[in-house]
Amino acid sequence: MTDQLTLEHVAVNVAVETHVKPLLQAIDLRLAPGDYVCVLGTNGAGKSTLFNAITGDIPLAAGKITLAGQEISHEKPEKRARLIARVFQDPKMGTAPRMTVAENLALASRRGQRLTLASRQLRQQLPAFAQLAAQTGNGLEKALDKPTEQLSGGQRQALSLLMATLKRPELLLLDEHTAALDPKTSEAIMAVTDKLVTQEQLTCMMITHHLEDALKYGNRLIILSAGKIVADYDTKARQQLTAADLLTYFG
Numbered sequence: 001m002t003d004q005l006t007l008e009h010v011a012v013n014v015a016v017e018t019h020v021k022p023l024l025q026a027i028d029l030r031l032a033p034g035d036y037v038c039v040l041g042t043n044g045a046g047k048s049t050l051f052n053a054i055t056g057d058i059p060l061a062a063g064k065i066t067l068a069g070q071e072i073s074h075e076k077p078e079k080r081a082r083l084i085a086r087v088f089q090d091p092k093m094g095t096a097p098r099m100t101v102a103e104n105l106a107l108a109s110r111r112g113q114r115l116t117l118a119s120r121q122l123r124q125q126l127p128a129f130a131q132l133a134a135q136t137g138n139g140l141e142k143a144l145d146k147p148t149e150q151l152s153g154g155q156r157q158a159l160s161l162l163m164a165t166l167k168r169p170e171l172l173l174l175d176e177h178t179a180a181l182d183p184k185t186s187e188a189i190m191a192v193t194d195k196l197v198t199q200e201q202l203t204c205m206m207i208t209h210h211l212e213d214a215l216k217y218g219n220r221l222i223i224l225s226a227g228k229i230v231a232d233y234d235t236k237a238r239q240q241l242t243a244a245d246l247l248t249y250f251g
């Protein structure tokens with residue numbers, strides 16, 4: 001099977017005062033289509049930098065990134081955004097606050113195309129959006145005409161997830177997307193995430209600090225430390241792991 005994502009010897013450096021600090025070192029990673037990978041590591045291990053390298057928000061010092069058969073190593077972030085969707089920790093990051101839920105969904109449905117909002121087109125999409133929003137189980141379907149700034153954090157994060165997946169991305173990056181939510185809402189958002197990713201067989205990487213989630217969700221677990229991948233567990237190997245085993249990676 002052809003890989004969906006490959007990182008070959010990827011390195012990222014930053015200049016700090018008079019020296020060069022390596023943030024990622026010789027990262028080699030291959031994801032098959034539909035791989036759903038949890039990413040763990042201590043604070044500062046390089047998890048978000050890894051995502052930034054993939055999205056083009058930080059330049060590579062060396063190496064090559066290929067996604068869905070296209071080499072993207074030096075493409076601009078705007079161009080990569082046609083292929084990659086990312087959900088951040090902060091629920092405010094993924095949605096336009098003054099636009100309604102329906103308007104945000106309409107824009108997401110046209111990712112990569114010209115961004116126009118015709119009201120007739122929007123009306124036609126409403127029943128489909130209501131059905132989609134109902135999947136989240138948190139009343140989002142009753143808020144289609146509300147500006148997103150009036151939503152709860154959980155509803156907003158559910159909307160960010162729907163927007164990220166409405167137009168199938170070649171890669172979905174979840175950057176601690178439940179970290180700002182209370183435990184119950186976090187659990188509910190993880191359930192929606194799992195449904196969307198597995199139903200659509202999306203290729204997905206999810207950064208989390210929840211060890212239980214890292215053991216429960218996805219089919220693979222990678223661990224970063226000091227800018228390197230220090231462990232890569234497939235489904236079978238992960239089944240043997242406990243939260244206590246994972247804690248050893250956190251010193």
Ligand SMILES: Nc1ncnc2c1ncn2[C@@H]1O[C@H](COP(=O)(O)OP(=O)(O)OP(=O)(O)O)[C@@H](O)[C@H]1O
Nearest residue numbers: 014016023041042043044045046047048049050058
């Ligand atoms: N643009 C930058 N310039 C300088 N240093 C940076 C830059 N971006 C990240 N770093 C540093 O790189 C290291 C890795 O940061 P990164 O945010 O990738 O870690 P992380 O694993 O996502 O951590 P956390 O779990 O705290 O979010 C940190 O020491 C951070 O301070």
